[in-house]
Amino acid sequence: MSETKPSKTDAEWRAELTPEQYAVCRCSATEPPFSGKWYRHKEAGTYVCAACHAQLFASDAKYDSGSGWPSYYQPIAGAAVTEHEDESHGMRRVEIRCAHCDSHLGHVFPDGPKPTGLRYCINSVALDFVPDGP
Template identity: 60%
Template sequence: MTRNAEKSDAEWRAELTPEQYHVCREKGTEPAFTGQYHDLKSPGLYRCSCCGDPLFSSEEKFDSGSGWPSFWEPVDSGVVETEEDRSHGMHRTEVHCKSCGAHLGHVFPDGPRPTGLRYCINSVSLAFEPSDH
């Protein structure tokens, strides 16, 4: 898989905070209800905190009660990729940024209409860009 934002491990470590590095590059998870965006209601665009690509819109954000920002779809079907995750004794679908491979979170089939999906995303994987609308 070719990435638009390929960098060495040393480059990622230099650019990201320790928490961003752990979540985005080592597939970690921030504790529930601790991320800066889990309860944000402002209009805007959520970008990848590693490469800056647009990932999710506040228009598709909803309160899932899970403790992480949740979206029912990305801004475009081609901005994220998924893969099977069988870590921690669970069977889940991991979501990552298509451009740089950053781990974002997981997607579950228990979201609202129209997609029925819940993209459960770590705040630290996102950078919020407010809009005027």
């Protein structure tokens, strides 16, 4: 993956992503709870951005929050995601985006487990997975 942030047009993003990925990653939609491919996934590896393949979350930081979306207590590196105030839908939340391509991933909440106390609640459709090993 290139260190340079992608500078793609809306048409290029639409051509590269599935309609569901485009809706979530580029338009901040949310997939229905308990429906995502990675919700109950337990294989060892790394969850990457579906849009640009940047590393986002290690499988050992994943836990079952019961929320209906894949949840992690921390990103793979502090600079992997960015945080943004989100006041949509009559709520105050903290949106999480991929730091590399600015794709919407989900939200972070202060009700997670130790050691961070955070719950990164992420849409499966915004993720891909790279298993550990050969």
